[in-house]
Amino acid sequence: MRTMDQNLQRELIMAVATSVIAHAEELTSLDQAIGDGDHGINMKRGFEAVLTDIDGLATRPLPDALHAIGMALLMKIGGASGPLYGTLFMTLGKELPASPSTEEVARALAAAIAAIKARGKSETGEKTMLDVLAPVQAELAGGGAELTARLRRRAFDAAAATTPMKAMRGRASFLGERSIGHMDPGARSSCLIVAAVCDVIGG
Numbered sequence: 001m002r003t004m005d006q007n008l009q010r011e012l013i014m015a016v017a018t019s020v021i022a023h024a025e026e027l028t029s030l031d032q033a034i035g036d037g038d039h040g041i042n043m044k045r046g047f048e049a050v051l052t053d054i055d056g057l058a059t060r061p062l063p064d065a066l067h068a069i070g071m072a073l074l075m076k077i078g079g080a081s082g083p084l085y086g087t088l089f090m091t092l093g094k095e096l097p098a099s100p101s102t103e104e105v106a107r108a109l110a111a112a113i114a115a116i117k118a119r120g121k122s123e124t125g126e127k128t129m130l131d132v133l134a135p136v137q138a139e140l141a142g143g144g145a146e147l148t149a150r151l152r153r154r155a156f157d158a159a160a161a162t163t164p165m166k167a168m169r170g171r172a173s174f175l176g177e178r179s180i181g182h183m184d185p186g187a188r189s190s191c192l193i194v195a196a197v198c199d200v201i202g203g
């Protein structure tokens with residue numbers, strides 16, 4: 001695995017932002033099925049704002065960059081997911097050192113998940129982004145060989161596993177049983193973020 005430096009930090013931010021932006025239509029169509037159809041446009045707007053300051057974000061210490069990304073997402077994404085993704089990145093910024101170990105990332109992600117749960121009054125199993133973030137955190141905390149490949153697979157499997165769930169939080173919960181049979185848009189966007197990070201770190 002690569003150690004953190006400015007080049008890696010730039011690559012990570014670019015990879016996450018470009019993947020989310022490239023999948024905006026897919027995220028929108030997932031949200032059309034069980035929400036109001038704005039998740040793709042929301043996420044695209046947020047990560048385009050991040051890219052406008054890519055030079056600044058790449059050169060700041062990692063904790064500061066993560067905080068700034070969280071602020072940008074909080075202000076630009078909107079909807080339910082804006083404050084939650086803002087919380088995710090801002091908590092990572094608060095918890096992580098400039099060049100974190102795998103164990104430190106696992107601990108910081110656990111703190112970020114707890115912060116999202118507090119903010120969203122939500123738990124795992126309710127068909128949200130948490131149903132990807134929590135299993136990914138568990139896999140990360142377990143460590144071991146081929147970690148980035150396993151994390152990527154875990155994120156995809158976990159996003160797919162939201163399809164048969166019944167939504168208990170957010171707009172999708174208004175549909176009750178009719179939310180069953182569709183992948184949660186926030187689970188898919190979280191999967192894209194994890195996969196982009198794994199692609200860069202794992203090479």
Ligand code: ADP
Pocket residue numbers: 031035036037038039042078079080081082084116119120121122127128129130169170171172184185186187
């Ligand atoms: P909105 O629902 O306001 O239109 P978005 O469409 O941008 O916002 O985001 C919807 C996603 O946000 C959902 O797919 C879900 O993953 C996530 N979400 C919504 N409410 C919560 C919550 N209380 N806790 C965790 N995640 C949530």
Ligand code: MG
Pocket residue numbers: 031035036037038039079171
């Ligand atoms: Mg929506």
